[in-house]
Amino acid sequence: MSKLNRLLGSIGLTAALLSAGSALAVDITGAGATFPYPIYAKWAEAYKAQTGVGLNYQSIGSGGGIKQITKKTVHFGASDKPLSINELGMAGLTQFPTVLGGVVPVVNLEGVAPGQLKLTADTLAGIYLGKITKWNDPKLAADNSGVALPDAAINVVHRSDGSGTTYIFVHYLTQVNSEWRGSVGANTSVAWPTGMGGKGNEGVAANVKSIKNSIGYVEYAYAQQNKMSYAQMKNRDGHFVSPNDDAFQASAANAKWKAEEGFNLMLTNQPGKDSWPISGATFILMHKQQDDAAAAMEVLKFFDWAYSNGDKLATDLNYVPLPENVVKLIRDSWKDQIKATNGKAIW
Numbered sequence: 017m018s019k020l021n022r023l024l025g026s027i028g029l030t031a032a033l034l035s036a037g038s039a040l041a042v043d044i045t046g047a048g049a050t051f052p053y054p055i056y057a058k059w060a061e062a063y064k065a066q067t068g069v070g071l072n073y074q075s076i077g078s079g080g081g082i083k084q085i086t087k088k089t090v091h092f093g094a095s096d097k098p099l100s101i102n103e104l105g106m107a108g109l110t111q112f113p114t115v116l117g118g119v120v121p122v123v124n125l126e127g128v129a130p131g132q133l134k135l136t137a138d139t140l141a142g143i144y145l146g147k148i149t150k151w152n153d154p155k156l157a158a159d160n161s162g163v164a165l166p167d168a169a170i171n172v173v174h175r176s177d178g179s180g181t182t183y184i185f186v187h188y189l190t191q192v193n194s195e196w197r198g199s200v201g202a203n204t205s206v207a208w209p210t211g212m213g214g215k216g217n218e219g220v221a222a223n224v225k226s227i228k229n230s231i232g233y234v235e236y237a238y239a240q241q242n243k244m245s246y247a248q249m250k251n252r253d254g255h256f257v258s259p260n261d262d263a264f265q266a267s268a269a270n271a272k273w274k275a276e277e278g279f280n281l282m283l284t285n286q287p288g289k290d291s292w293p294i295s296g297a298t299f300i301l302m303h304k305q306q307d308d309a310a311a312a313m314e315v316l317k318f319f320d321w322a323y324s325n326g327d328k329l330a331t332d333l334n335y336v337p338l339p340e341n342v343v344k345l346i347r348d349s350w351k352d353q354i355k356a357t358n359g360k361a362i363w
Contacts, residue, residue: 042314047074048081048094049180050216051235052298055115056094058329059322067321069314075216079178079204085109085301091308091315093301096180097204098280110304110353111278112346113297114319116268116336118236119184120259120294122244124224125151127164131258133247134159137192137293140249143170143231145195146210151229159250166229173223173232176213178204184296185233188284192293233294236264237333251293252285263292264336273342275349297338302354309356316350316363323347 046056053075060071074080078095085093086107099111121140123133139155142148148155151165175182183204190197200206214220217238224232225242236259239246248256257263267286273279283295300319306312323346327337338346350363 042311043070043072044092044311044314044318045072045090046081046092046094046300046315047076047084047090048301049078049096049298050075050218051078051096051117051119051181051184051296052094052115052335053217054237054241054333055326055330055335058333059318059326062326062329063318063321067317069318071318075218077175077177077204077216078180078183082178082301085303088303088307091302091311094298095204095301096296096298097183098282098297098299099278099301100280101278104278108304109301110349111280111299111301112319112349113273113279113281113299113338113342114322115330115338116264116283116295116297117334118259118264118267118292118295119181119188119233120236120239121231121233121247121249122221122224122239123232123247124226124228124230125166125245126228128245130245131248132163133245134163134250134256135247136250137189141189141193141196143172144174144189144209144211145193145200146172168229171227171230172211173214173220173227173230174208174211175205175215175220177215179216180204180296180298181217181233181235182206184282184284185294187282187296188294191285237335240334249293251289251291252287253289253291255289257290257292259292261331261334261336263290264295266290267292267295268297268336273345275345275352279346279349304353304355306354306356306362309362312354312356312362316354320347 056073064070081093084090152167187202190202214223217234220232221234221238221242224230250256266288267283285293323343330337351361
């Protein structure tokens with residue numbers, strides 16, 4: 017064998033080995049909701065350390081995640097707005113929840129500590145409808161005796177992108193305020209009556225932190241990580257509550273998850289004296305028929321690992337893990353719902 021042939025053979029073998037190695041290390045791709053991004057990032061870091069399989073997750077908002085999974089440009093999409101059975105059927109998708117959390121009003125008010133400001137359904141809706149425009153409005157003052165509310169205009173911040181966090185927030189407002197229900201409604205994007213936009217939970221948090229006398233809404237983990245001042249909310253049972261794990265768990269205490277309904281369930285304005293009224297789950301979207309069965313298996317293995325090993329990481333970031341009976345329903349749904357092109361179950 018000539019030196020040239022030996023060299024070409026060596027190059028070919030090296031290329032084959034590199035190709036085989038890259039095939040074994042199939043990274044997962046996902047895109048969507050910013051609400052769960054902090055926990056998905058933590059899970060991804062721990063999972064890669066254990067398995068070598070990475071996760072490339074684009075935190076682009078629920079609307080973007082739905083679009084990308086529909087176009088099959090990612091292995092999974094993520095949305096805080098659960099899709100209906102009809103929507104899932106039309107797109108050939110299935111969905112399942114991963115964790116629970118809460119959306120919280122955050123403010124930038126000098127001298128007002130986290131949890132010191134109290135809001136009701138009426139005052140929160142009034143602010144976002146543009147009806148309550150000053151912090152010392154009598155309706156706000158009535159619930160905040162002893163709090164030095166400034167004689168200043170309220171700077172309202174909302175999401176500018178299609179957002180499941182927005183959907184949870186405005187879904188709550190439609191349940192508690194007839195004017196909001198009739199004039200604005202609930203969707204991942206709405207025609208906001210007032211305010212300025214920020215992209216993602218990150219953008220809203222950044223705007224509120226930088227603009228005095230402002231109010232916005234973000235997922236609780238973002239409020240905690242950014243050391244933001246959040247408000248108490250008056251819940252359905254008439255109690256002012258602060259956002260925390262116990263309050264999120266209380267809102268989900270009576271939840272009835274059904275796999276046959278695509279786990280489509282909203283947790284806003286739930287009963288219970290300890291319930292946080294703007295709670296919700298976040299969901300994963302996958303195609304029922306998988307063109308790449310190996311990649312789909314890697315996605316399911318990742319979330320199976322997260323359900324078994326990721327609870328502490330979730331609670332450390334102020335998310336609430338799903339109950340074990342719900343996790344069993346989810347794993348069973350994978351067997352029924354997610355299949356290769358030959359019709360065989362992947363899980």
